[in-house]
Amino acid sequence: MPKFFLVIQWILFWRALGSGACTVDTQSLHQLLSSDSIFGNSSTAPRWSDYGAPQPGAVIHPATEKDVQLTVRWAVKNEVPFFVQNGGNGWATTFTLGCDGIAIDLDLLRDVAFSDDRKLVTVGGGALISNVTAAGSRNGALVATGTCDCVGMQGAVLGGGIGYLTGEYGLGVDNVVSMNVVLADGSAEIVTWKSSPDLFWALRGAGPNFGIVTSAVFKSHPIGSSNLGTAWTGALVYTPAQLDSVLRVISNLTLTPPMSLSMTWALGDTGQPSIIVSVFYHGTEDAGRAAFASILGIGPVADGTGIVPYNMWNAGSASACAKGGRKPTWGVGMSRLDPASWHAVYDVWAELVGHAGFEHSSVLLNVNPMDTARELPVFSSSFPFRHTVSHFASITALYTDPTLDAMALSYGQKARELWQSADGLVHHSTYINNALGDEDLTTVYGISLLRLRALKKRYDPQCQFGQWFPLPCENVP
Ligand SMILES: *[C@@H]1O[C@H](CO)[C@@H](O)[C@H](O)[C@H]1NC(C)=O
Ligand SMILES: *[C@@H]1O[C@H](CO)[C@@H](O)[C@H](O)[C@H]1NC(C)=O
Ligand SMILES: *[C@@H]1O[C@H](CO)[C@@H](O)[C@H](O)[C@H]1NC(C)=O
Numbered sequence: 001m002p003k004f005f006l007v008i009q010w011i012l013f014w015r016a017l018g019s020g021a022c023t024v025d026t027q028s029l030h031q032l033l034s035s036d037s038i039f040g041n042s043s044t045a046p047r048w049s050d051y052g053a054p055q056p057g058a059v060i061h062p063a064t065e066k067d068v069q070l071t072v073r074w075a076v077k078n079e080v081p082f083f084v085q086n087g088g089n090g091w092a093t094t095f096t097l098g099c100d101g102i103a104i105d106l107d108l109l110r111d112v113a114f115s116d117d118r119k120l121v122t123v124g125g126g127a128l129i130s131n132v133t134a135a136g137s138r139n140g141a142l143v144a145t146g147t148c149d150c151v152g153m154q155g156a157v158l159g160g161g162i163g164y165l166t167g168e169y170g171l172g173v174d175n176v177v178s179m180n181v182v183l184a185d186g187s188a189e190i191v192t193w194k195s196s197p198d199l200f201w202a203l204r205g206a207g208p209n210f211g212i213v214t215s216a217v218f219k220s221h222p223i224g225s226s227n228l229g230t231a232w233t234g235a236l237v238y239t240p241a242q243l244d245s246v247l248r249v250i251s252n253l254t255l256t257p258p259m260s261l262s263m264t265w266a267l268g269d270t271g272q273p274s275i276i277v278s279v280f281y282h283g284t285e286d287a288g289r290a291a292f293a294s295i296l297g298i299g300p301v302a303d304g305t306g307i308v309p310y311n312m313w314n315a316g317s318a319s320a321c322a323k324g325g326r327k328p329t330w331g332v333g334m335s336r337l338d339p340a341s342w343h344a345v346y347d348v349w350a351e352l353v354g355h356a357g358f359e360h361s362s363v364l365l366n367v368n369p370m371d372t373a374r375e376l377p378v379f380s381s382s383f384p385f386r387h388t389v390s391h392f393a394s395i396t397a398l399y400t401d402p403t404l405d406a407m408a409l410s411y412g413q414k415a416r417e418l419w420q421s422a423d424g425l426v427h428h429s430t431y432i433n434n435a436l437g438d439e440d441l442t443t444v445y446g447i448s449l450l451r452l453r454a455l456k457k458r459y460d461p462q463c464q465f466g467q468w469f470p471l472p473c474e475n476v477p
Helices: 003-021 063-076 129-140 155-160 197-209 240-251 285-291 315-321 340-354 400-419 441-459
Strands: 039-040 058-061 080-083 102-105 112-114 120-124 176-182 188-192 212-219 230-238 259-267 273-281 304-307 329-332 363-368 391-394
Touching: 003 063, 003 315, 039 285, 063 080, 063 176, 063 212, 112 129, 120 129, 129 155, 155 197, 176 197, 188 197, 197 441, 230 240, 230 285, 230 315, 240 259, 240 273, 240 340, 259 340, 273 285, 329 400, 340 363, 340 391, 340 400, 391 400
Parallel strands: 058 102, 080 102
Antiparallel strands: 039 058, 112 120, 120 212, 176 188, 176 212, 230 273, 230 304, 259 273, 259 363, 329 391, 363 391
């Protein structure tokens, strides 16, 4: 028999042995949960990126908050490590969970319900951003969400919550009114600023370290004559020859509250690099075109802007939602855009996508007006960067072959170093939802780190919630 087939046989043998030997026996949990709960496996809880992803031995889909409590108590009692997901997008490499652990997937908790006056909305722990914007459109109200439909609403907000409405309504964490939370001992608490100021502070910025949010109440903003349910938004496409003009204009652009801007670098269908600037203006087309006159003045080769209803604002990012593949992402927070370092990053990216297997790798910049967020003091939540960071950059190496990991790493790190070298900050800062996982804790928790560490020891001393940028606990020196 050729050597090749022997090798394949050995691989199949070990894989069979591996998957057979390592699952979590959830029989005793079956009997505890309500009959609508579902017991699945990793195929029922797919993740956006397989790079550094957790490898749970079983997946539980609890049907009620009570089921979440029972699952946590069961896992703690049986010493089964667990982590929680809603959208499954978190790409950090901080997961240590293997096949002796379980995933708690909240996808059965996706209800979104508005109050009669439409000024409050209750969002289930597993709701996706698309669930929130769809319900908002139906009910005539806007909610501050992130800009990707497939991302879990609570996941996006518990890290900070940056999106198109940041300029007008502040960060996602600023719009939280209360949270139903299952804590490390399996108890359930309604956490508000009044009932539990410490937890309310910690959850809004470092949530996954402290509990499982099974639902949360957010402020919502009724659509009316002074609050349109539409925006002027869409993609302006530029050529690489226009890159320096685009960078110069963005670096000199001051965004007012109705504005938001993102820039993506990606290869087009013909393999040509495109500079795509997505403009967003919560208002009329005329006002939007005037606000973005400097960008339009460069002369985009394509203009895909138009008046778009609330539930379609995130349509431009839909293609980035596909699950699976390897997508390590290096993120950097910045106070400004430095054209020279961005040009250097462009060269790094252009070289990366020139390698076979990396063609779909991309660079993303999000810029938001932070004035409204900055009306609140830095200590109003554990999100630490509202007064310093306004530009959020990331590079995603997208490929499938694990043997390309080392090459992806070298390009990602190079881009990150270039951005950080001109980030305009006293301390490097990375939005936790954009970070890779190899950053030190000060880079993701900033000025909040000390108080977070103290609260971690109080609320989760055994480190049950230890998969997402884990804060140190008593047992872990
Ligand atoms: C997950 O469960 C399904 C249905 O029970 C099964 O067909 C599939 O092979 C399992 N997948 C894994 C990765 O274990
Ligand atoms: C939430 O959105 C997903 C994806 O679009 C959809 O499949 C699901 O039915 C929605 N759930 C609810 C409760 O609206
Ligand atoms: C920067 O913007 C200001 C007004 O916003 C304008 O007067 C100035 O010419 C711009 N500078 C450059 C280099 O584009």
